[in-house]
Amino acid sequence: MASNISQSKSDLTKRDFRAMILILFKLQRTRVEIYEYLQEHYPDLVLSLSTVERWYREIIHGNFVLEDAPRSGRPNISHNDDNVNEMLDLTTKDPHITYVQLDYETE
Structure with missing residues (x-):
């Protein structure tokens, strides 16, 4: 049973720890x-x-x-796969691209 616990450690969420x-x-x-219990079992x-x-x-x-409370404001959309791939493509094409240029290109 201990092996099942160690395999699933990476899958634990904030909800699980709460x-x-x-x-x-x-x-x-x-x-x-x-x-101390959490540190011992999840070093x-x-x-x-x-x-x-x-x-x-x-x-x-x-x-x-156990869930995070809902928060007001604009949702964070900067870390979806499409945005990450678009940024990667732009920085691969031009490694010296500036933040201003990236912002302009991704609007």
Whole structure:
């Protein structure tokens, strides 16, 4: 079973870690114990103690929602495959292209 866990570590999302924090909270673990557990079992994880503490506080205040809250504003569209490929093509054709030129070419 341990091999299944190690294979799926890269597939874990923020939602998964929030769920683990919620479960460990319900098992009456402290913030530090939860952080140490996550660091022990997921050493490559970039999750700070302050993040664990923030999610822990949310749980204490009754927020058991595992998903990110919706945010207002324009959606981030800069990291889709089409945009990445377009930028790659432009920079491959002209490695000295400026940000202003890239902005103009991709409008």
